[in-house]
Amino acid sequence: MAGTKTRVDLDGNTIKPITICMIGAGGFIGSHLCEKLMSETPHTVLAVDVYNDKIKHLLEPDSLPWAGRIQFHRLNIKNDSRLEGLIKCSDLTINLAAICTPADYNTRPLDTIYSNFIDALPVVKYCSENNKRLIHFSTCEVYGKTIGSYLPKDSPLRQDPAYYILKEDTSPCIFGSVEKQRWSYACAKQLIERLIYAEGAENGLEFTIVRPFNWIGPRMDFIPGIDGPSEGVPRVLACFSNNLLRREPLKLVDGGESQRTFIYIKDAIEAVLLMIENPARASGHIFNVGNPNNEVTVRQLAEMMTQVYSKVSGEDAIETPTVDVSSKEFYGEGYDDSDKRIPDMTIINKQLGWNPKTSLWDLLESTLTYQHRTYAEAIKQTIAKPSAN
Numbered sequence: 001m002a003g004t005k006t007r008v009d010l011d012g013n014t015i016k017p018i019t020i021c022m023i024g025a026g027g028f029i030g031s032h033l034c035e036k037l038m039s040e041t042p043h044t045v046l047a048v049d050v051y052n053d054k055i056k057h058l059l060e061p062d063s064l065p066w067a068g069r070i071q072f073h074r075l076n077i078k079n080d081s082r083l084e085g086l087i088k089c090s091d092l093t094i095n096l097a098a099i100c101t102p103a104d105y106n107t108r109p110l111d112t113i114y115s116n117f118i119d120a121l122p123v124v125k126y127c128s129e130n131n132k133r134l135i136h137f138s139t140c141e142v143y144g145k146t147i148g149s150y151l152p153k154d155s156p157l158r159q160d161p162a163y164y165i166l167k168e169d170t171s172p173c174i175f176g177s178v179e180k181q182r183w184s185y186a187c188a189k190q191l192i193e194r195l196i197y198a199e200g201a202e203n204g205l206e207f208t209i210v211r212p213f214n215w216i217g218p219r220m221d222f223i224p225g226i227d228g229p230s231e232g233v234p235r236v237l238a239c240f241s242n243n244l245l246r247r248e249p250l251k252l253v254d255g256g257e258s259q260r261t262f263i264y265i266k267d268a269i270e271a272v273l274l275m276i277e278n279p280a281r282a283s284g285h286i287f288n289v290g291n292p293n294n295e296v297t298v299r300q301l302a303e304m305m306t307q308v309y310s311k312v313s314g315e316d317a318i319e320t321p322t323v324d325v326s327s328k329e330f331y332g333e334g335y336d337d338s339d340k341r342i343p344d345m346t347i348i349n350k351q352l353g354w355n356p357k358t359s360l361w362d363l364l365e366s367t368l369t370y371q372h373r374t375y376a377e378a379i380k381q382t383i384a385k386p387s388a389n
């Protein structure tokens with residue numbers, strides 16, 4: 001059983017059970033991390049969030065094998081004095097709380113900056129003052145655009161990895177102008193990274209910074225009109241899932257030419273667990289966590305999701321599976337985009353010996369099977385409703 005098995009770290013030392021204050025535990029990544037910690041480790045989690053729908057299955061009933069090792073604390077870190085106490089009584093704090101959907105960056109830039117910078121400040125301060133370890137979730141968006149994107153379209157240098165591979169310790173952070181409010185998120189995340197790094201350098205804060213590269217899987221975001229607002233715009237996996245479930249064309253923003261590398265959430269969580277349980281190898285580092293082998297354009301992602309969804313749902317694809325839409329129409333004024341995101345894996349390989357495993361096809365197959373099972377019936381009912389009236 002998870003709670004009794006002796007676990008050893010990468011250097012062969014016995015891992016002692018610890019208490020983790022996980023802020024943002026009720027979100028997509030938090031829910032998978034809580035699941036992993038409950039089922040495979042003896043650690044205790046103080047799960048902090050304003051919502052707990054995605055971890056309800058871990059909290060109830062009391063007969064669950066990990067009962068007593070996870071406690072939910074409903075609190076908003078913006079304004080709750082209980083936060084410091086929770087950090088003080090934990091060995092490690094993991095901060096996942098953020099506004100992190102691109103549709104918000106240019107339409108709610110103040111909320112985005114406050115959430116990703118100002119609200120994270122007390123967390124860093126409490127960890128530093130109380131000598132507590134911190135794992136902070138940043139983003140691959142801190143790299144912004146690639147150097148190659150500024151070269152002429154036909155430049156052969158665009159094929160040279162030196163112009164596009166993103167390395168933690170050498171790549172620059174290239175954002176658009178201030179009018180392009182898309183970068184409010186990346187800029188706030190960059191500043192909190194710099195603050196954490198400086199707390200490490202000047203005050204000895206023991207930290208690890210994680211830069212996720214498009215982690216996707218079940219429970220990501222919401223399906224508009226089902227478990228989120230009808231007018232809400234989630235990240236691309238949920239947008240395309242929603243379109244497929246409703247048998248609507250998938251919307252390709254500005255032609256779907258941007259490139260991304262997608263990683264299966266379960267592979268990425270393995271990397272986070274290694275960071276948690278190997279502090280000597282993880283502390284003081286910034287880690288890219290992504291899958292460089294799963295690169296596609298957004299158009300290719302749409303095509304693959306359409307094929308996979310046909311397979312898992314047993315329904316033929318619609319006649320016109322995609323439609324082009326301008327970024328201004330889709331996201332509004334001030335949107336801009338990262339052109340290409342391939343993580344360099346040298347540091348995480350060296351420190352933690354970690355590599356992702358799951359191909360894009362396989363991760364989409366398991367994720368879209370989940371989406372179909374979870375939402376298809378509810379969508380059918382909402383579509384049927386207006387005609388019944």
Ligand SMILES: NC(=O)c1ccc[n+]([C@@H]2O[C@H](COP(=O)([O-])OP(=O)(O)OC[C@H]3O[C@@H](n4cnc5c(N)ncnc54)[C@H](O)[C@@H]3O)[C@@H](O)[C@H]2O)c1
Pocket residue numbers: 023024025026027028029030048049050051075076077078095096097098099100115119137138139140211212213214215216221
């Ligand atoms: N999913 C990805 O691929 C990805 C990529 C890059 C960076 N990240 C970063 O990882 C972190 C988690 O991402 P996610 O995909 O799980 O997002 P998510 O939105 O699913 O989870 C964030 C959680 O934080 C909570 N939260 C936000 N503000 C809060 C507050 N003031 N008080 C208490 N709780 C609050 C939310 O309720 C939510 O449950 C974020 O910091 C995000 O920027 C994620």
Ligand SMILES: O=C(O)[C@H]1O[C@H](OP(=O)(O)OP(=O)(O)OC[C@H]2O[C@@H](n3ccc(=O)[nH]c3=O)[C@H](O)[C@@H]2O)[C@H](O)[C@@H](O)[C@@H]1O
Pocket residue numbers: 100101102138139140141185212213214215234235236237239240250251252253254256258260298337338
């Ligand atoms: O996941 C990450 O690593 C980071 O990147 C995401 O940013 P982005 O990849 O741009 O967000 P998505 O909403 O997933 O969009 C991916 C691409 O698909 C496009 N898109 C999105 C939705 C849609 O319906 N159609 C469409 O073409 C977007 O324009 C963008 O080019 C978010 O900023 C964060 O969650 C996170 O920090």
